[in-house]
Amino acid sequence: MTRGPSTFLAKEARLAFWLMVPTVTVVAAFVVFPVLWNLWLSLKPVTLGDLRGASLFRWNPTLDNFRRVLGDPEFLSVLTTTLLYTVGGSGLSVVLGLAAALLVHGSFPGRSLVRGLFLSPYIAPVVAVTFTWSFILDPQLGVVNALGVQSGVFTQPMAFFSQRWLDLPLGGGVRVRIPLALTSVILFEGWRYFPFAFLFVLARLQSIPEPLYRAASVDGAGPFQRFYHITLPQLASVLYTLFLFRFIWTINKFDDIFLLTRGQAGTKVMTIKVYEYAFGRFDIGAGCAAAMVLFVVLSLFLIAYFRWIVKEV
Amino acid sequence: MNREDLETAGVRLLRVGGLVFFTVLVAFPFYWMIVSSLKSLEEILLQPANLGLDFRRIDGRAYYEVLFEHGFAGYISNSVYVSVATVILAVSLATLGGYAVTRLRFRGRTVMSYGILVVYMFPAIVLVVPLYVVFSRMGLRDSIHVLILVYLAQTLPVALYMLRSYFQNLPVELEYAGLMDGCSRVGVIWRIVIPLSAPALASVALYTFMIAWNEFLFAFMFLDTPEKFTLSRGVVQLAESVHLSKQLVMAASVMVTVPILVLFLFFERQLVRGLTAGAMKG
Numbered sequence: 155m156t157r158g159p160s161t162f163l164a165k166e167a168r169l170a171f172w173l174m175v176p177t178v179t180v181v182a183a184f185v186v187f188p189v190l191w192n193l194w195l196s197l198k199p200v201t202l203g204d205l206r207g208a209s210l211f212r213w214n215p216t217l218d219n220f221r222r223v224l225g226d227p228e229f230l231s232v233l234t235t236t237l238l239y240t241v242g243g244s245g246l247s248v249v250l251g252l253a254a255a256l257l258v259h260g261s262f263p264g265r266s267l268v269r270g271l272f273l274s275p276y277i278a279p280v281v282a283v284t285f286t287w288s289f290i291l292d293p294q295l296g297v298v299n300a301l302g303v304q305s306g307v308f309t310q311p312m313a314f315f316s317q318r319w320l321d322l323p324l325g326g327g328v329r330v331r332i333p334l335a336l337t338s339v340i341l342f343e344g345w346r347y348f349p350f351a352f353l354f355v356l357a358r359l360q361s362i363p364e365p366l367y368r369a370a371s372v373d374g375a376g377p378f379q380r381f382y383h384i385t386l387p388q389l390a391s392v393l394y395t396l397f398l399f400r401f402i403w404t405i406n407k408f409d410d411i412f413l414l415t416r417g418q419a420g421t422k423v424m425t426i427k428v429y430e431y432a433f434g435r436f437d438i439g440a441g442c443a444a445a446m447v448l449f450v451v452l453s454l455f456l457i458a459y460f461r462w463i464v465k466e467v
Numbered sequence: 468m469n470r471e472d473l474e475t476a477g478v479r480l481l482r483v484g485g486l487v488f489f490t491v492l493v494a495f496p497f498y499w500m501i502v503s504s505l506k507s508l509e510e511i512l513l514q515p516a517n518l519g520l521d522f523r524r525i526d527g528r529a530y531y532e533v534l535f536e537h538g539f540a541g542y543i544s545n546s547v548y549v550s551v552a553t554v555i556l557a558v559s560l561a562t563l564g565g566y567a568v569t570r571l572r573f574r575g576r577t578v579m580s581y582g583i584l585v586v587y588m589f590p591a592i593v594l595v596v597p598l599y600v601v602f603s604r605m606g607l608r609d610s611i612h613v614l615i616l617v618y619l620a621q622t623l624p625v626a627l628y629m630l631r632s633y634f635q636n637l638p639v640e641l642e643y644a645g646l647m648d649g650c651s652r653v654g655v656i657w658r659i660v661i662p663l664s665a666p667a668l669a670s671v672a673l674y675t676f677m678i679a680w681n682e683f684l685f686a687f688m689f690l691d692t693p694e695k696f697t698l699s700r701g702v703v704q705l706a707e708s709v710h711l712s713k714q715l716v717m718a719a720s721v722m723v724t725v726p727i728l729v730l731f732l733f734f735e736r737q738l739v740r741g742l743t744a745g746a747m748k749g
Contacts, residue, residue: 166571167571167572167573169571170576173571174564174568176563177564177623177627180623181623185620189593192593270731270732274497275496277738278727278728279680280683281723282500282702283724285717286720289503289717290499292713297499297515300515345496353739376474377474377477377478378474406590406591406592413683425590438596448590449593
């Protein structure tokens with residue numbers, strides 16, 4: 155009878171193995187393997203023409219791809235654009251999500267309808283919303299430009315997604331130059347991804363203990379003071395976490411910019427650059443190297459985030 | 468009126484204004500998508516500033532053209548096939564795997580339950596280049612079934628993680644009773660665990676469906692033959708070929724958006740649970 159429990163355990167482990175096999179295989183084949191394969195290709199001189207040759211497996215490592223990527227005259231501007239886009243897009247989506255959650259928190263007629271509506275940008279397919287935005291902001295056929303010119307707000311139609319700079323006169327001879335296409339793309343990011351922050355902030359708001367507010371009211375704190383001294387500190391940790399998640403996803407994002415501007419007019423971020431190397435110049439090796447650089451940039455941010463920002467909270 | 472009252476009134480005003488602002492901001496693109504899809508090309512070219520829709524001039528031709536002349540009838544069925552297949556595979560595999568990591572003892576169990584989530588930090592653009600290379604080499608790239616496997620890999624980790632946290636809260640005593648009565652482990656999963664987990668399975672199914680239905684990058688990179696296009700791929704193709712005819716692109720956008728939003732409308736609670744439980748990639 156001493157073998158009883160051990161065979162039972164062995165049987166259990168064997169069953170577990172069979173239950174896990176499909177998942178592990180699929181994930182290994184389509185996630186783990188490509189990541190390793192990406193690293194391998196980044197160290198080899200590979201072009202799209204080499205895909206059928208045997209050279210893919212030969213051991214001839216080189217750092218040429220990385221030299222090309224880091225030595226690219228565009229590299230610094232692409233990196234700056236990536237950081238502006240990522241910080242701007244993540245920050246805006248978290249701020250808008252916070253604002254929307256504060257508005258929807260509490261009860262009013264039609265609340266659940268409004269809540270559902272506010273989630274829709276996040277649920278709708280990316281191709282549909284990017285094409286709709288492009289159409290709305292189109293310089294010739296777009297409703298925003300048509301109305302803007304008609305009402306005299308714009309002196310001429312604005313090419314929101316294809317004009318790099320916009321000079322804005324602030325009065326008194328002061329002019330500011332804003333990167334128009336990049337700003338439009340960031341506004342799109344805010345619109346599409348605020349529901350993510352909205353959902354989590356709303357859930358957190360509902361769990362702030364009511365007595366805190368009552369105590370503050372008794373002490374004479376008005377609505378704004380209550381927000382500043384109670385709500386905001388209670389939300390701080392969730393806001394920092396949401397920013398972190400959005401940062402990771404936004405820096406890795408490709409679809410939105412690709413569909414809105416194709417990376418033109420000062421919106422070329424790292425992911426677009428990866429695509430451009432691999433499928434525009436048929437330089438697969440450089441594409442993979444650029445993807446590795448992106449990964450390193452993200453890792454550096456994560457290290458900095460956990461060392462300096464999280465400590466503050 | 469003291470300061471408290473003044474501030475409270477101010478807050479109420481801000482709140483109403485804010486709600487109106489957000490509602491317009493969120494709803495307008497969807498409104499414009501639908502309204503424009505029902506206009507004629509002439510109307511869009513001549514009156515771009517017309518915010519309304521003239522009901523006497525509603526024009527459904529765009530839908531007819533998109534469906535039958537631009538191949539969208541086929542894209543719809545491809546999209547349905549890809550999404551449904553992904554859902555069925557993801558839900559069944561995640562149920563098996565989720566059960567294994569919650570209830571069975573084996574070596575590497577902790578690694579499996581968390582390690583599998585780490586994979587989902589890698590961006591699609593990092594995965595797409597190497598996969599493109601491999602599948603091109605094997606001659607398998609232009610295939611709807613490879614696409615299903617890619618979507619499966621993208622959704623399985625989160626699906627498994629979500630089911631795992633649900634299974635952990637199921638009473639294990641019921642399963643013991645089943646085992647005592649001579650049920651096998653697989654029997655226990657089928658007869659006890661699955662019926663008890665219906666809400667969690669629904670969340671996983673909706674979440675998976677949404678990812679597969681909305682996916683753009685892999686469909687764009689992998690599919691070359693128009694007969695195999697999914698809806699998202701088809702919309703991009705259409706937008707590239709008809710530069711001026713925005714009403715066609717909007718009709719196509721409505722077709723790809725409506726099914727997912729309707730599904731969301733009916734199962735909001737399940738989908739929201741799916742979104743929050745797995746957080747989500749996007």
